[in-house]
Amino acid sequence: MGTVVQVGLGERSYPILIKKGLMVEIGSDLKKRNIAKRWAVVSDDTVAGLYGEMLMKSLADAGVEAELITFPHGEENKHLQTIAGLASKLAQQGFDRKDGLIALGGGVTGDITGFLAAVYMRGIPFVQIPTTLLAQVDSSVGGKTGVDIPEGKNLVGCFYQPGVVYIDPAVLQTLPKEEILGGLAEVIKYGVIVDADFFDYLADKKDEILALDDEVIIKVVARCCEIKASVVEQDEREGGLRRILNFGHTIGHAVEAASGYRLIHGLAIAIGMRAVADLAVYSGLLSKEAALRIEKIIKDYGMPSAIPDGMDPDQIKGYLKTDKKTVGGKVFYVLPTEIGKVTITDNVRESDVDKVIAA
Ligand code: NAD
Ligand code: GLY
Numbered sequence: 099m100g101t102v103v104q105v106g107l108g109e110r111s112y113p114i115l116i117k118k119g120l121m122v123e124i125g126s127d128l129k130k131r132n133i134a135k136r137w138a139v140v141s142d143d144t145v146a147g148l149y150g151e152m153l154m155k156s157l158a159d160a161g162v163e164a165e166l167i168t169f170p171h172g173e174e175n176k177h178l179q180t181i182a183g184l185a186s187k188l189a190q191q192g193f194d195r196k197d198g199l200i201a202l203g204g205g206v207t208g209d210i211t212g213f214l215a216a217v218y219m220r221g222i223p224f225v226q227i228p229t230t231l232l233a234q235v236d237s238s239v240g241g242k243t244g245v246d247i248p249e250g251k252n253l254v255g256c257f258y259q260p261g262v263v264y265i266d267p268a269v270l271q272t273l274p275k276e277e278i279l280g281g282l283a284e285v286i287k288y289g290v291i292v293d294a295d296f297f298d299y300l301a302d303k304k305d306e307i308l309a310l311d312d313e314v315i316i317k318v319v320a321r322c323c324e325i326k327a328s329v330v331e332q333d334e335r336e337g338g339l340r341r342i343l344n345f346g347h348t349i350g351h352a353v354e355a356a357s358g359y360r361l362i363h364g365l366a367i368a369i370g371m372r373a374v375a376d377l378a379v380y381s382g383l384l385s386k387e388a389a390l391r392i393e394k395i396i397k398d399y400g401m402p403s404a405i406p407d408g409m410d411p412d413q414i415k416g417y418l419k420t421d422k423k424t425v426g427g428k429v430f431y432v433l434p435t436e437i438g439k440v441t442i443t444d445n446v447r448e449s450d451v452d453k454v455i456a457a
Contacts, residue, residue: 101316103323105239106331110259114239114323118312120266121152124227125160133223133261134198137164138188140211141202142171145229148272153202153227164200165191169210173359176206176245178254184214198223198261204230204277205237205363209255212243216258226263230273231281232364234265235288235322236343240330250420251351257335265323267315279401280364282307283346285318286395287371288325291342294438296321301395308399342440345432346371349454352417356409361402368401373454378433380450381443388437404457411455418451 100117115127128137137157141150146168157164167187169180188197201211201224208226215224228238244255270278289297299318300307306314326343333339350370354361361369375392378384396403405414418429428444429451435441 101320103320103327105259105327107259107334110241112260112262114263114265114327116265116267116316116320116323118266118268118316120264121149121227121269122156124153124264125156125158125162127264128157128225128262129160129162131262133225135163135196136193137162137198137200138191138193139164139166139200139202140184140207140214141166141168142175142204142207143168144171145203145207149202149229149269153200167191171203171206173206173246173251176210177247178245180210181214181217181245184210185218188214188218193218193222195219195222198225200225200227201238201260202227202229203233204228205233208233208238209243209252210245212241212258212260213245213255216243216256221258223261224258226260228263228265229269231270231278231319232284233281234267234270234319235281236284236326238263238265239323239326240340241334251355263323265319267310267312267319270310270315276362276365278308278310279399280362280367282399283364283368283371283396283401285322286399287343287345287367288322290371290375290392290434290437291345291432291440292325292329292438293321294436296325297391297395297437301391301398304398341430341442342432345434345440346374348418348429348431349373349414352414353405353409355417356414357406361406365402368396369403369405372396372403373405373457374431374433376454376457377431377446377450378435380453381433381446383433383435383441385436388434391437392434405455411452414455415451 103114199215201208226238228234241257241259346367350367354366375389379389
C-alpha cells in the first residue's frame with residue numbers, strides 16, 4: 099500500500115501514492131481508477147530511456163492501452179513549440195477527449211504535460227509520475243503547469259490538477275547528485291517556512307538522506323507532500339498563503355537567470371534562501387542565530403550558500419525587478435521570522451538588498 103497523502107480540493111481532490119517499487123504497480127492501479135480510455139505517456143528522451151519500458155510494461159500487463167511520446171530533455175525545450183509538436187502527435191494518433199496523459203519525468207515534463215492536458219481538446223485528464231526529487235516534493239503536486247517564453251520562465255500556463263500522483267523513490271537512484279541536491283534545497287525550504295521539527299529532522303538525518311536511505315527518503319518526501327498539499331488546499335491559485343512556497347525564490351530566480359541558467363534551479367534557491375535569511379536579520383525580523391542555522395544546513399548538505407564569484411550584482415538586481423512575483427513594480431520577499439515561520443513583505447531597505455547581493 100505504501101504511504102498515501104491526500105490533496106483535498108473538492109471535486110479536484112487526488113491522492114499522492116508513495117512507495118518504493120511503485121513503478122511496476124502503476125498499470126494495475128490506473129486500471130482500477132478508470133480515469134481515461136487510452137493514455138499517452140509523455141516523457142523526455144532521458145527518462146523515457148531509463149523508465150519508459152518499465153512503465154509501458156506495467157500498463158500493458160494490466161491491460162491499459164498506452165503510447166509513449168517523447169520530447170528532448172531540458173528546460174530549453176519547455177516552450178510552446180514543444181506543446182504544439184506534442185499536440186500534433188496526439189491528434190495524429192487519434193487521442194480524443196476520453197483519453198489522458200501521463201507525465202513521466204521531472205518538473206519540465208510535468209509542467210509541459212500538465213499544460214498540454216489542460217489545453218488539448220480543452221482539457222483531458224492527466225497523472226503525474228515525478229522522477230526527480232524536485233518533482234516528487236514540489237512540482238508534481240499543486241497543479242501549476244506551463245512553459246517558458248523568451249521574456250521569462252513559466253510566463254504561459256494555468257492551474258490544472260492531476261488525477262493522481264505516483265511517487266517511486268527507487269527512480270532517484272539514477273538521478274545525478276547535483277539534481278538530488280537541487281531537490282533537497284526545496285525540501286529544506288519546507289522546514290524553514292512551516293515546520294521547525296522537520297528542519298531539525300533534516301539536520302539530524304543528513305547522511306541517510308544523502309545516501310537515499312529508503313525509509314528516510316519516503317518520510318521526507320511524504321512530509322513535503324503533506325505540507326505542500328496543506329498550503330495548496332488553503333490557497334490553490336496563489337492569492338496569498340501559497341506565496342510562502344516562494345521562499346528563497348525571488349533572489350534565487352535572479353541568480354539562476356544571471357548565471358544564464360547554468361546554475362540549476364534548486365541550487366540557486368539554496369543561495370536565495372541564505373540571502374533572504376540575512377535580509378531578515380538586517381530587517382530586524384530574524385535572530386542571527388536562526389540565520390546561521392539556515393546557512394549551516396545549506397552548507398552541511400554541500401549546497402552553495404553564496405552568490406558565485408564573477409556574477410554582476412547589477413544584473414541580479416535587474417532580474418529581481420522583472421521577476422513574475424513582482425506586484426505593481428514592488429519586489430516582495432518571503433522572510434523567515436524564526437525557523438518554521440515566515441512573513442511576506444516588500445518593506446525591505448534597498449541598501450540591505452544590495453548588502454546581501456554583494457556578500
Ligand atoms: P527536469 O525535468 O529538467 O529534470 C532534470 C534532469 O534530470 C533532466 O535532464 C531529466 O531528463 C533528468 N532526469 C529526470 N529524472 C531522472 C531520473 N530518475 N534519473 C536520471 N535522470 C533523470 O528538471 P526538474 O529539476 O525536475 O524540474 C525543474 C522544472 O520544474 C523547472 O522548469 C521549474 O520551472 C519547474 N517547477 C515547477 C513547479 C510547479 O509547481 N509546477 C515547481 C517547481 C519547479
Ligand atoms: N513551487 C511553488 C508552488 O507550487 O506554488
